Amino acid sequence: xxxxxxxxxxxxxxxxxxxxxxxxxxxxxxxxxxxxxxxxxxxxxxxxxxxxxxxxxxxxxxxxxxxxxxxxxxxxxxxxxxxxxxxxxxxxxxxxxxxxxxxxxxxxxxxxxxxxxxxxxxxxxxxxxxxxxxxxxxxxxxxxxxxxxxxxxxxxxxxxxxxxxxxxxxxxxxxxxxxxxxxxxxxxxxxxxxxxxxxxxxxxxxxxxxxxxxxxxxxxxxxxxxxxxxxxxxxxxxxxxxxxxxxxxxxxxxxxxxxxxxxxxxxxxxxxxxxxxxxxxxxxxxxxxxxxxxxxxxxxxxxxxxxxxxxxxxxxxxxxxxxxxxxxxxxxxxxxxxxxxxxxxxxxxxxxxxxxxxxxxxxxxxxxxxxxxxxxxxxxxxxxxxxxxxxxxxxxxxxxxxxxxxxxxxxxxxxxxxxxxxxxxxxxxxxxxx
Numbered sequence: 228x229x230x231x232x233x234x235x236x237x238x239x240x241x242x243x244x245x246x247x248x249x250x251x252x253x254x255x256x257x258x259x260x261x262x263x264x265x266x267x268x269x270x271x272x273x274x275x276x277x278x279x280x281x282x283x284x285x286x287x288x289x290x291x292x293x294x295x296x297x298x299x300x301x302x303x304x305x306x307x308x309x310x311x312x313x314x315x316x317x318x319x320x321x322x323x324x325x326x327x328x329x330x331x332x333x334x335x336x337x338x339x340x341x342x343x344x345x346x347x348x349x350x351x352x353x354x355x356x357x358x359x360x361x362x363x364x365x366x367x368x369x370x371x372x373x374x375x376x377x378x379x380x381x382x383x384x385x386x387x388x389x390x391x392x393x394x395x396x397x398x399x400x401x402x403x404x405x406x407x408x409x410x411x412x413x414x415x416x417x418x419x420x421x422x423x424x425x426x427x428x429x430x431x432x433x434x435x436x437x438x439x440x441x442x443x444x445x446x447x448x449x450x451x452x453x454x455x456x457x458x459x460x461x462x463x464x465x466x467x468x469x470x471x472x473x474x475x476x477x478x479x480x481x482x483x484x485x486x487x488x489x490x491x492x493x494x495x496x497x498x499x500x501x502x503x504x505x506x507x508x509x510x511x512x513x514x515x516x517x518x519x520x521x522x523x524x525x526x527x528x529x530x531x532x533x534x535x536x537x538x539x540x541x542x543x544x545x546x547x548x549x550x551x552x553x554x555x556x557x558x559x560x561x562x563x564x565x566x567x568x569x570x571x572x573x574x575x576x577x578x579x580x581x582x583x584x585x586x587x588x589x590x591x592x593x594x595x596x597x598x599x600x601x602x603x604x605x606x607x608x609x610x611x612x613x614x615x616x617x618x619x620x621x622x623x624x625x626x627x628x629x630x631x632x633x634x635x636x637x638x639x640x641x642x643x644x645x646x647x648x649x650x651x652x653x654x655x656x657x658x659x660x661x
Contacts (some may be wrong), residue, residue: 239544248336248350250307250504250582254284258436259283262403266301267428271404271418273380275434275463277618279510280405281325284375287314287403289332291373300635303373303401305435306353310372311398315358315391317382322357355589366390373401380409384626387506388619389412411475413467418465437460472600472631477607490575494651496521499549499557502638503541503568515642516540517624518552523649526611529646531620532628543570549584556585556650587652589645596632602644603628612647 232442255263259282262272274280286292291305304310313327316322322345330340333347340347345357358366360382371394379387406414421429434440434448451455459466465475477483497520504512516532531552532548547660549557558570569586591598606612615621631640 234446238527245546250289250331250332250336251334252289253282254384255282255286256367256438258432259286261544262430263287263292265428266303268303268399268426269417269420269424269428269598270407270494271414271421271427271429272432273406273408273414273430273463273465274432275436275461277440278437278463279436280377283312283403284403285325285328285332285379288314288373292401292403298451298540303648304634306347306349306355307351308372309349309352311369312355313358313369313371313374313391314355314377315360315374315379315382315386316377317360317368319357319359319361321378322359326357329357329598360386364390364448366394366629369394370396371400372398374403376404376406378406379404380406380412380414384413384493384623386512387417406570408459408463408465410471410537411478411629413622414628415465416622431463433463433484448471450584471602471633472596473607475629477610478625478629482610482613484645485528485613486616489526489528491521493524494520494661496650497524497552497554498646498649499545499552500642500644500649501541501545501555501557501559501561501568502642502645503538504535504638510635512602513623513636513638514544515624516545516548516620517636517639517642518548518554519643519650521654526613527606527650528615529621529624529643530618531624531639531642533620535621536652538568538571538640542568542575546575546579546581548555550581556653558589558645558648560591560645561587587649589648595637598645599631599637599640600616606647 241623257281259279262270262283263286272280272283287305289305289307291297291303291308291310293299293303294301296302297304306312314322314325326345329347333340333627338347338349341490346354348354359365364560366386367390371391374391374395376382376387376391391402395399402409404414404417408415417427418429445461447459452460455466458464497518500517513533514536518530520528522528534542536544545557567636572586603612608611614625618647625635625641627634628643631637
């Protein structure tokens with residue numbers, strides 16, 4: 228059945244009557260309407276500067292989007308439909324403009340904007356709340372009908388994966404990412420799902436979409452800000468992150484991600500690498516467990532399990548993974564904490580009555596950046612590392628690789644480097660130590 232289009236002519240009057248009071252939302256421009264009319268549940272718009280992200284997001288949170296008919300299964304509900312809607316940004320500073328526009332939109336409605344909770348509550352039970360992603364743990368709790376994520380590319384991935392995405396589950400809520408690009412980070416991974424996953428749709432939205440941005444102004448920007456900034460800030464392209472170690476082209480190889488595991492006949496070695504951490508709070512490092520299969524043609528197929536865990540959980544998870552994966556060895560960095568971990572591993576193995584897998588000690592004597600660069604760059608450059616598509620841990624590992632060494636975490640690259648070094652060690656005849 229064909230979709231009904233949003234009515235530009237009567238957008239506020241019709242929907243205001245549906246809400247029962249007067250609401251004023253500026254009429255979306257044609258380039259914004261293509262997002263609002265689309266029925267996909269999860270939308271990602273990567274936008275150049277002055278594209279008009281607020282002009283697309285504000286109608287979505289107030290009135291909903293997709294099919295205009297609230298009874299249609301293609302309608303994604305907004306606050307006037309009784310939906311619980313959040314507008315999220317990396318910092319409160321970014322939310323100030325939408326806060327101002329939200330207050331103006333409801334100024335004639337008689338509804339109060341609650342400054343303390345940064346929320347406006349509608350009489351039909353719907354609400355719009357402004358949130359910051361500075362602390363992902365603060366986003367947990369509520370079940371949501373929809374979110375607009377403003378400048379998501381500058382926020383931590385945990386805010387989406389661990390807080391916001393689960394909050395949309397029980398209500399089948401929608402998400403609309405409106406963001407400038409910030410290198411090939413986790414939002415780029417989401418962008419790439421558009422067209423592959425039937426629930427996702429993506430748009431690359433250069434500043435020139437906005438008819439108020441004249442060709443002369445865009446040409447002036449190109450001259451004044453330089454090519455790299457122009458590509459990112461105006462053309463909305465995913466430019467390689469400044470200061471990152473690994474070339475962005477490595478991650479664009481069409482075979483970088485894999486769906487099907489290599490056959491048992493093709494696999495010649497299986498190994499695991501473990502970079503543990505102490506503690507289980509949001510300030511400690513992650514524990515990175517990398518699982519790698521080396522095939523006879525020299526390619527490595529990689530999955531990962533990267534979470535925050537305490538010592539006992541690290542040990543039990545490692546044993547569980549080893550029992551399932553059956554590696555010919557596991558490599559762990561040698562220091563006092565790892566020695567305690569090996570003792571814990573052996574204790575669990577004895578309790579379960581299973582055979583202890585070979586543990587290789589990895590004694591780092593070189594600078595971490597030099598070590599990871601030297602080990603991984605040749606494999607990445609030759610396209611011989613392949614990562615499991617759809618794996619949360621593999622996705623987190625790749626994100627840390629893209630940000631290395633300037634990113635906050637490097638547990639995944641560290642564990643991967645040890646894993647690749649163990650594979651090279653074993654294929655060259657083994658021997659004591661690494």
